Amino acid sequence: MTAIPQPLARLINSLGRLPGIGRKSATRLALHLLRRPAVEARNLAKELMELHQLITLCSECFAFSESDPCEICRNEARDPGLVCVVEEPGDLLAIEKTGAFKGRYHILHGVLSPVDGIGPEELKVGLLLNRVRRQQVREVLIATSSTVPGEATASYLAGQLEEHTEARITRLAYGIPMGMDIKYADELTLGRAIEARRNTRDR
Amino acid sequence: MTAIPQPLARLINSLGRLPGIGRKSATRLALHLLRRPAVEARNLAKELMELHQLITLCSECFAFSESDPCEICRNEARDPGLVCVVEEPGDLLAIEKTGAFKGRYHILHGVLSPVDGIGPEELKVGLLLNRVRRQQVREVLIATSSTVPGEATASYLAGQLEEHTEARITRLAYGIPMGMDIKYADELTLGRAIEARRNTRDR
Numbered sequence: 001m002t003a004i005p006q007p008l009a010r011l012i013n014s015l016g017r018l019p020g021i022g023r024k025s026a027t028r029l030a031l032h033l034l035r036r037p038a039v040e041a042r043n044l045a046k047e048l049m050e051l052h053q054l055i056t057l058c059s060e061c062f063a064f065s066e067s068d069p070c071e072i073c074r075n076e077a078r079d080p081g082l083v084c085v086v087e088e089p090g091d092l093l094a095i096e097k098t099g100a101f102k103g104r105y106h107i108l109h110g111v112l113s114p115v116d117g118i119g120p121e122e123l124k125v126g127l128l129l130n131r132v133r134r135q136q137v138r139e140v141l142i143a144t145s146s147t148v149p150g151e152a153t154a155s156y157l158a159g160q161l162e163e164h165t166e167a168r169i170t171r172l173a174y175g176i177p178m179g180m181d182i183k184y185a186d187e188l189t190l191g192r193a194i195e196a197r198r199n200t201r202d203r
Numbered sequence: 204m205t206a207i208p209q210p211l212a213r214l215i216n217s218l219g220r221l222p223g224i225g226r227k228s229a230t231r232l233a234l235h236l237l238r239r240p241a242v243e244a245r246n247l248a249k250e251l252m253e254l255h256q257l258i259t260l261c262s263e264c265f266a267f268s269e270s271d272p273c274e275i276c277r278n279e280a281r282d283p284g285l286v287c288v289v290e291e292p293g294d295l296l297a298i299e300k301t302g303a304f305k306g307r308y309h310i311l312h313g314v315l316s317p318v319d320g321i322g323p324e325e326l327k328v329g330l331l332l333n334r335v336r337r338q339q340v341r342e343v344l345i346a347t348s349s350t351v352p353g354e355a356t357a358s359y360l361a362g363q364l365e366e367h368t369e370a371r372i373t374r375l376a377y378g379i380p381m382g383m384d385i386k387y388a389d390e391l392t393l394g395r396a397i398e399a400r401r402n403t404r405d406r
Binding site: 003004005006007008010011014015018019020021025027028029030031032033034035038041042043044045046047048049050051052054055063064065066071072088089090092093096109 | 206207208209210211213214217218221222223224228230231232233234235236237238241244245246247248249250251252253254255257258266267268269274275291292293295296299312
């Protein structure tokens with residue numbers, strides 16, 4: 001189609017390759033930026049340009065950070081004896097938002113997936129085992145997703161940690177989400193909640 | 204929250220201000236760009252930087268274009284006696300995709316909205332009237348949306364064009380979308396389709 005100016009078409013193509021953005025949304029976004037003052041597109045461009053320049057991976061926990069080691073790994077108030085293993089940086093952000101976790105992290109940046117060539121090496125599992133031994137970590141909380149690859153990764157990690165370290169291995173609790181009417185819970189979740197039922201006195 | 208590096212937080216904020224992108228999508232997009240090779244974020248940045256530099260408004264039809272007049276206004280094969288009035292550049296793209304329109308355009312870049320200070324001046328209505336008279340346009344197809352502000356704008360334009368020019372004024376046909384089972388059509392659309400019913404012989 002000749003009606004789309006080339007620079008606009010290029011931007012629509014690039015935006016349309018981002019996850020969750022189809023061609024229609026990409027067109028809408030590009031036209032929006034074109035209608036708005038030029039400074040808005042320029043600011044966004046500047047932020048994108050700086051993204052990889054200013055952010056690095058923490059060599060301790062593999063979180064994205066402006067410094068190495070990252071803020072959490074440098075923070076003396078965060079318990080170095082408690083390490084939470086997550087799949088993605090987004091999971092770390094979700095856990096930090098709860099304020100319920102005062103330990104440190106290990107970010108896998110993926111899950112085990114032999115067909116995609118993602119093995120223990122890619123997930124830095126060896127570095128995690130070394131770190132747990134070296135820093136005498138007491139507990140490793142494995143907080144991978146409750147998906148098939150997430151569970152498989154968790155099992156593998158638990159096995160390796162049990163074999164090579166002295167740390168206690170824990171998983172997140174599964175159960176009914178807070179505020180959910182039990183009749184709307186899916187049966188898998190409800191089944192897990194029954195199996196993992198707790199004495200009221202333990203609370 | 205201290206866990207988000209500042210450059211990432213800034214990008215998430217900017218992405219989250221775009222239409223149809225909430226905070227969660229913005230976070231996902233920013234983390235995606237951070238995980239992908241730096242060249243992808245840099246290319247997107249470059250395209251955004253160039254957007255306003257390389258694209259201008261056609262002073263004839265107000266379409267976004269790399270040249271002034273735009274490709275359509277310069278194209279001798281496009282009938283200058285037939286002008287289609289649309290609200291937004293995206294509408295022009297949608298019409299061009301059909302291949303059913305061989306005339307030229309006038310882009311309003313909005314609809315009449317007195318509360319937002321958008322009057323005939325902002326929509327370049329005076330320039331449209333001048334152009335219709337000067338170029339002896341035969342027909343103006345008003346293709347604004349069938350929303351309340353779109354219809355109000357269409358009525359206003361039709362009145363002005365009838366008063367100040369000799370052109371024939373037309374609107375898009377409303378009716379049942381192609382391929383739609385009539386039992387799923389909304390009643391307003393179905394009502395319009397019945398009112399605007401056509402003799403099979405006219406086809």
